[in-house]
Amino acid sequence: MRPNTGSNSVSILDDVEAIRRIDLGNMGMMISSFPALLKKAVELSRSLVLPRDYRSVKEIVVCGMGGSAIGGDLFRDLSQRKIPLSVSVIRDYDLPRHVDERSLVVAVSYSGNTEETLESFKQAYGRGSRMVAIASNGLLEKACSKLKIPFLGVPSGYTPRSALPLLFIPLLKLAEEIGFPLVGEGELDEACRLIEKYNSKLTPETPLSQNPAKQLAAGLHEKLPIIYSLGHLKSVALRYKDQINENAKMRAMCDQLPEANHNEIETWEKVDFKEILHVVFIDSRFKNPYVAESIGALVSSIEREEVGLSMVKPLGETMLEEVLSAIILGDWLSYYLAILRGVDPAPVRLINNLKKKHEERTKYLEKFEEWLAETGEDNRKT
Amino acid sequence: MRPNTGSNSVSILDDVEAIRRIDLGNMGMMISSFPALLKKAVELSRSLVLPRDYRSVKEIVVCGMGGSAIGGDLFRDLSQRKIPLSVSVIRDYDLPRHVDERSLVVAVSYSGNTEETLESFKQAYGRGSRMVAIASNGLLEKACSKLKIPFLGVPSGYTPRSALPLLFIPLLKLAEEIGFPLVGEGELDEACRLIEKYNSKLTPETPLSQNPAKQLAAGLHEKLPIIYSLGHLKSVALRYKDQINENAKMRAMCDQLPEANHNEIETWEKVDFKEILHVVFIDSRFKNPYVAESIGALVSSIEREEVGLSMVKPLGETMLEEVLSAIILGDWLSYYLAILRGVDPAPVRLINNLKKKHEERTKYLEKFEEWLAETGEDNRKT
Numbered sequence: 039m040r041p042n043t044g045s046n047s048v049s050i051l052d053d054v055e056a057i058r059r060i061d062l063g064n065m066g067m068m069i070s071s072f073p074a075l076l077k078k079a080v081e082l083s084r085s086l087v088l089p090r091d092y093r094s095v096k097e098i099v100v101c102g103m104g105g106s107a108i109g110g111d112l113f114r115d116l117s118q119r120k121i122p123l124s125v126s127v128i129r130d131y132d133l134p135r136h137v138d139e140r141s142l143v144v145a146v147s148y149s150g151n152t153e154e155t156l157e158s159f160k161q162a163y164g165r166g167s168r169m170v171a172i173a174s175n176g177l178l179e180k181a182c183s184k185l186k187i188p189f190l191g192v193p194s195g196y197t198p199r200s201a202l203p204l205l206f207i208p209l210l211k212l213a214e215e216i217g218f219p220l221v222g223e224g225e226l227d228e229a230c231r232l233i234e235k236y237n238s239k240l241t242p243e244t245p246l247s248q249n250p251a252k253q254l255a256a257g258l259h260e261k262l263p264i265i266y267s268l269g270h271l272k273s274v275a276l277r278y279k280d281q282i283n284e285n286a287k288m289r290a291m292c293d294q295l296p297e298a299n300h301n302e303i304e305t306w307e308k309v310d311f312k313e314i315l316h317v318v319f320i321d322s323r324f325k326n327p328y329v330a331e332s333i334g335a336l337v338s339s340i341e342r343e344e345v346g347l348s349m350v351k352p353l354g355e356t357m358l359e360e361v362l363s364a365i366i367l368g369d370w371l372s373y374y375l376a377i378l379r380g381v382d383p384a385p386v387r388l389i390n391n392l393k394k395k396h397e398e399r400t401k402y403l404e405k406f407e408e409w410l411a412e413t414g415e416d417n418r419k420t
Numbered sequence: 421m422r423p424n425t426g427s428n429s430v431s432i433l434d435d436v437e438a439i440r441r442i443d444l445g446n447m448g449m450m451i452s453s454f455p456a457l458l459k460k461a462v463e464l465s466r467s468l469v470l471p472r473d474y475r476s477v478k479e480i481v482v483c484g485m486g487g488s489a490i491g492g493d494l495f496r497d498l499s500q501r502k503i504p505l506s507v508s509v510i511r512d513y514d515l516p517r518h519v520d521e522r523s524l525v526v527a528v529s530y531s532g533n534t535e536e537t538l539e540s541f542k543q544a545y546g547r548g549s550r551m552v553a554i555a556s557n558g559l560l561e562k563a564c565s566k567l568k569i570p571f572l573g574v575p576s577g578y579t580p581r582s583a584l585p586l587l588f589i590p591l592l593k594l595a596e597e598i599g600f601p602l603v604g605e606g607e608l609d610e611a612c613r614l615i616e617k618y619n620s621k622l623t624p625e626t627p628l629s630q631n632p633a634k635q636l637a638a639g640l641h642e643k644l645p646i647i648y649s650l651g652h653l654k655s656v657a658l659r660y661k662d663q664i665n666e667n668a669k670m671r672a673m674c675d676q677l678p679e680a681n682h683n684e685i686e687t688w689e690k691v692d693f694k695e696i697l698h699v700v701f702i703d704s705r706f707k708n709p710y711v712a713e714s715i716g717a718l719v720s721s722i723e724r725e726e727v728g729l730s731m732v733k734p735l736g737e738t739m740l741e742e743v744l745s746a747i748i749l750g751d752w753l754s755y756y757l758a759i760l761r762g763v764d765p766a767p768v769r770l771i772n773n774l775k776k777k778h779e780e781r782t783k784y785l786e787k788f789e790e791w792l793a794e795t796g797e798d799n800r801k802t
């Protein structure tokens with residue numbers, strides 16, 4: 039079975055001109071900026087200063103959607119072993135009841151106008167939570183300015199998904215500000231250097247024969263990708279899925295070990311549609327030894343069924359480097375999949391149509407502005 | 421494209437004898453027992469009494485894997501609006517650092533011998549956490565008995581996935597015990613009655629023409645199911661996926677609103693493999709009005725591509741009834757999918773092989789027993 043849409047042959051991946059003709063929205067430029075955005079994010083994060091009393095919070099709650107939320111997941115995975123506070127990510131309108139004046143609520147919306155995030159922000163304000171927001175613009179910036187809430191402004195002009203370094207790295211600084219440094223300054227600089235070097239191996243100018251992202255894309259061309267990950271890279275698989283969805287407008291699945299060995303593995307017993315499946319397994323040098331031992335069982339089940347399998351070994355000596363190198367590889371992978379499908383990676387027509395029509399009907403942004411007009415710092419229940 | 425395995429025609433769903441010949445492991449009996457297990461769970465839960473000082477915990481952490489973990493997710497979704505404590509579910513060996521002596525750690529393992537859960541249990545004990553365990557047997561029972569940790573023993577003889585009521589309902593009692601009643605006694609009894617009645621509509625004896633589970637299965641036969649859910653039913657979609665994986669040995673995807681509208685929706689723009697996709701949308705009467713408004717966009721994108729879509733409207737007047745009625749429908753759905761594929765639903769050969777070989781190599785259970793032999797109540801850092 040072939041996909042029911044016209045697809046390019048893999049050789050297009052070495053035709054830089056042809057790639058440019060498909061990439062009308064300039065996503066290639068945006069992904070290429072990943073190392074520069076990383077450096078920019080490190081620099082910008084220095085300006086994030088939080089009030090002293092934020093050090094007494096009981097938990098960190100990151101509110102965001104889509105490309106603005108995934109930085110929260112990566113941060114949570116990294117912080118699990120290092121921060122004595124629970125970190126949760128809320129992708130919805132309503133805050134859980136446990137969020138109160140002792141919670142640190144981080145509202146992340148690249149546009150600054152994401153409805154769900156604004157609503158969570160408003161609810162957090164009503165509960166007297168410690169707050170901070172990250173955005174390039176929009177009502178989130180306006181609200182922080184009026185309500186005197188710490189705000190980190192990041193450069194605009196990217197898609198939220200390509201702005202990931204700007205939305206993720208500040209969370210590391212935020213942890214440091216409340217007393218829990220996750221990475222040293224040197225570690226961040228080192229990671230920036232590694233990613234800059236690695237990126238040059240992944241851009242369209244590097245041919246398929248030497249380009250791991252193009253090679254991965256060639257394996258996944260006209261397939262349904264299944265991404266497995268583990269340990270501190272659990273959410274990296276979700277990033278791959280989301281990037282494949284948005285850039286290539288293509289379906290993908292993700293799952294994690296050790297949980298997949300308790301249910302998903304059964305799908306490798308009597309495999310339907312095996313000719314369209316291709317597995318990407320994102321490994322880590324930091325995995326728990328028992329998980330390491332059980333990877334073989336899943337892998338051999340997949341191999342026995344003769345389903346395609348690509349192993350990704352992220353680069354780097356630190357957990358952070360693994361996260362960032364795995365992500366930039368996946369970002370380029372999703373880009374090349376778009377090219378192979380002949381779809382312009384940058385525009386997300388269905389998401390934008392939905393947002394527009396939704397806003398016309400709910401008038402949420404107007405309601406938020408009205409709330410803001412009526413609200414002052416002194417209204418807070420603290 | 422057809423699946424590459426022999427499949428039965430839909431008419432087999434009305435042939436009770438033929439169903440029995442496939443269901444050698446008696447999964448039909450186990451799913452039929454859901455209402456009885458629900459009642460049993462309500463009764464058993466009464467015996468769960470926790471020390472008074474458990475009322476001062478800062479969070480609830482449920483540790484479990486697969487069918488023993490999903491009750492924790494359902495509980496977390498239900499508790500979001502009602503409990504001022506964060507609830508998290510850990511499906512891994514290592515506990516996050518925030519788990520300490522002020523955490524309530526609930527170890528759930530139907531067999532009582534799940535390696536990941538035992539390791540989390542051991543770590544929680546080392547940190548002086550408040551603890552409670554739920555199991556039918558195994559080292560978890562033994563450890564609780566020796567270490568004087570509250571333990572709820574549940575009947576054995578089921579698969580972990582079919583024992584869900586026994587592993588989920590006690591969490592509601594646990595919440596009540598620490599001061600946060602989620603449901604009233606009457607509410608539980610009412611739910612038991614509803615589920616008993618509903619179950620009789622879903623069993624093999626009820627013909628396809630009047631059986632919503634058989635009808636759903638007929639729609640998903642030879643397809644790749646995509647399950648969407650929302651609100652307090654978010655984890656119900658995961659339960660559907662896991663049950664389809666384990667009972668039917670069949671692949672499935674799950675996703676949630678509103679997040680899916682920020683990435684997944686783009687996969688409905690240029691749809692590959694559309695002839696094998698079929699969407700199941702699990703709705704709720706308790707959804708946030710803004711989410712309600714945005715469902716239409718996703719649904720019309722799916723319909724425009726002429727991909728099959730089944731809407732599930734869970735029964736019941738309460739959130740708990742919705743959860744339970746959606747789950748029993750999904751359990752039967754996964755059962756009928758197994759029958760249509762001609763696979764015996766109960767055995768999970770790959771999971772069991774993996775566990776066995778893994779244990780042979782790691783000798784984890786022996787190590788746990790050694791730890792237990794050396795450990796006493798007084799060793800706790802409190």
